[in-house]
Amino acid sequence: MAPGHVGRSNRQNTGFACDRTNWESIEPGKSNSPKSYKLKLRILPRPSAILGAMPRLAHFRAKHDAHAVNAAEASAAILHVDMDAFFVSVELLARPELKGKPVVVGGQPDQRGVVTSASYEARRFGVHSAMPLRTARKLCPQAIFLDGHHELYGQWSDRVAAILAKYSPIVEMASIDEAYLDLAGTERLHGPPLSVANKLLCEITSTTSLPCSGGLGASRLVAKVASDQAKPRGLVWVPAGSEPAFLAPLAARRIPGIGKVTDSALKAFGVETIAQLQVFSQERLEELFGRWGTALYRKARGIDSYEFFVDAEAKSLSHNQTFGTDTNDPEKLHATLSYLCQKVGKRTRDAGLHARTITLTVRFANFDTITRSHTLAEPSDLDSVFLKTVLDLFAQAWRGKALLRLVGVALTGFSAGSGQLDLLDPGRRDKLERLARTTDRLRDKFGFSKLQLGGSLSKRPERE
Numbered sequence: 511m512a513p514g515h516v517g518r519s520n521r522q523n524t525g526f527a528c529d530r531t532n533w534e535s536i537e538p539g540k541s542n543s544p545k546s547y548k549l550k551l552r553i554l555p556r557p558s559a560i561l562g563a564m565p566r567l568a569h570f571r572a573k574h575d576a577h578a579v580n581a582a583e584a585s586a587a588i589l590h591v592d593m594d595a596f597f598v599s600v601e602l603l604a605r606p607e608l609k610g611k612p613v614v615v616g617g618q619p620d621q622r623g624v625v626t627s628a629s630y631e632a633r634r635f636g637v638h639s640a641m642p643l644r645t646a647r648k649l650c651p652q653a654i655f656l657d658g659h660h661e662l663y664g665q666w667s668d669r670v671a672a673i674l675a676k677y678s679p680i681v682e683m684a685s686i687d688e689a690y691l692d693l694a695g696t697e698r699l700h701g702p703p704l705s706v707a708n709k710l711l712c713e714i715t716s717t718t719s720l721p722c723s724g725g726l727g728a729s730r731l732v733a734k735v736a737s738d739q740a741k742p743r744g745l746v747w748v749p750a751g752s753e754p755a756f757l758a759p760l761a762a763r764r765i766p767g768i769g770k771v772t773d774s775a776l777k778a779f780g781v782e783t784i785a786q787l788q789v790f791s792q793e794r795l796e797e798l799f800g801r802w803g804t805a806l807y808r809k810a811r812g813i814d815s816y817e818f819f820v821d822a823e824a825k826s827l828s829h830n831q832t833f834g835t836d837t838n839d840p841e842k843l844h845a846t847l848s849y850l851c852q853k854v855g856k857r858t859r860d861a862g863l864h865a866r867t868i869t870l871t872v873r874f875a876n877f878d879t880i881t882r883s884h885t886l887a888e889p890s891d892l893d894s895v896f897l898k899t900v901l902d903l904f905a906q907a908w909r910g911k912a913l914l915r916l917v918g919v920a921l922t923g924f925s926a927g928s929g930q931l932d933l934l935d936p937g938r939r940d941k942l943e944r945l946a947r948t949t950d951r952l953r954d955k956f957g958f959s960k961l962q963l964g965g966s967l968s969k970r971p972e973r974e
């Protein structure tokens with residue numbers, strides 16, 4: 511992605527970053543139309559050379575065909591959306607008089623619980639999530655403490671997910687209030703990624719009255735850090751090539767995956783900021799941290815291909831699809847499940863892992879949600895194995911009539927090394943392994959959605 515998305519005449523890589531768009535808050539009941547807002551552009555240091563700063567595929571294509579570079583840039587447009595103070599914001603829908611006040615969700619301050627969400631006004635007093643409620647009261651005695659309503663948060667999360675689904679066929683809800691959208695290939699339909707991001711955030715706020723922020727970048731890592739920087743009510747765009755400059759001034763801890771332990775290990779080497787981490791060679795980081803050092807080297811530059819591997823302790827990997835319109839079309843549902851299995855399968859293989867337990871999630875139009883799991887006799891990393899299980903589970907969970915708003919596939923029970931293959935006959939095993947390797951290579955090169963297999967192609971899941 512390059513400034514070309516703002517205007518073709520800007521195509522040279524000058525490295526603009528759109529910072530803090532700060533669209534106005536929309537008062538519930540006052541107006542339902544998205545308001546326009548200003549883009550504040552921050553100029554980042556110019557990358558040393560245009561080609562050197564491009565992702566590898568763009569670099570390769572640039573030598574041949576300028577038009578193809580646009581496609582390559584577009585193919586790396588990831589938007590991370592995260593709702594601002596989500597639980598608090600949902601509570602404020604019913605109690606608008608608390609707007610602008612320090613509000614804490616999690617329970618009453620004399621209870622033993624912790625803060626789940628704090629309004630930005632409460633954060634000024636040092637209150638934050640996971641802090642004991644009693645500590646929050648000490649820091650901010652005037653704060654208003656509210657109990658949580660989890661079912662409600664789930665419903666609002668689904669409403670936001672349904673809006674996101676209108677903008678991209680590939681939406682991964684990473685948690686109750688955040689999602690990654692792959693905007694690759696949506697340009698013809700919706701326009702350049704930056705304006706899609708803008709429209710999308712405005713639509714969320716105008717439709718739900720819930721504030722949110724976004725980060726747009728060429729990798730998930732950069733998009734996530736960018737949305738964090740944008741908060742509250744902001745949008746930060748990091749053009750391809752400016753990732754190291756964007757990350758440099760931030761604390762090392764801002765990198766997803768760097769927790770307390772790594773942070774204090776880095777501090778012991780005098781590393782507080784990402785700029786200081788960027789000084790270390792890959793070899794040195796590997797000497798100090800082993801395989802994690804390789805990941806740190808890449809993360810400091812905004813590259814996230816090892817993201818899942820190093821975060822494998824997360825223990826679960828899932829992809830969901832919220833349909834733009836609720837559906838009971840069996841072909842579409844099967845195609846979507848096939849697609850989701852391919853997504854989780856690829857990430858499992860990228861991480862060098864095998865999964866043992868497969869969980870299907872089915873959410874009905876009325877938000878009722880059921881999950882069904884199956885544990886394999888031997889772990890596997892093959893899409894076809896996951897799909898067979900998922901379709902069996904789906905046949906139990908859905909009787910073919912009810913409208914569905916979401917389906918999801920999750921894997922758990924990971925182990926390294928080989929698994930299920932031993933149960934297959936050697937010819938079929940080789941064929942499946944070769945197929946998986948080839949499709950993974952092509953997808954690494956051209957983007958996941960450029961290559962569709964079998965069921966997900968012929969039956970058209972909810973995508974382009």
Ligand code: TTP
Nearest residue numbers: 592593594595596597598626627628639640687
């Ligand atoms: P976050 O997106 O991490 O936090 P947030 O939305 O409250 O604030 P921000 O503007 O910084 O994004 O988490 C989303 C919701 O998940 C949050 O509103 C409450 C819940 N949550 C917990 O229950 N416990 C936690 O420790 C955290 C971090 C979040």
Ligand code: MG
Nearest residue numbers: 592593594687
């Ligand atoms: Mg949030």
Ligand code: MG
Nearest residue numbers: 592685687688
């Ligand atoms: Mg979040």
